[in-house]
Ligand code: SF4
């Protein structure tokens with residue numbers, strides 16, 4: 001059995017110094033979420049579940065919006081949408 005290392009012995013990991021509003025990470029994405037606004041019931045599940053806080057609700061137009069500068073294409077929103085209003089589409093290469 002290997003001996004456990006202390007935190008001082010573990011190699012330093014990557015760290016972003018700015019929150020994601022200032023640090024655009026969307027270019028990592030290979031798939032992008034596309035919303036069918038006719039199917040969307042504005043339930044906000046995708047807003048809650050997005051790990052990058054890349055979905056916001058726009059009350060002026062009563063729609064959700066994916067912020068592609070920050071969306072990493074993980075697909076969690078598409079998985080969690082109860083009415084399957086989000087489809088993951090491959091980014092153009
Ligand atoms: S694909 Fe992932 S990062 Fe992008 S909006 Fe959906 S949950 Fe958020």
Ligand code: SF4
Pocket residue numbers: 035039040041042043044045046047064080081082083084085086
């Ligand atoms: S989870 Fe689906 S139905 Fe709910 S707000 Fe998001 S896209 Fe619309």
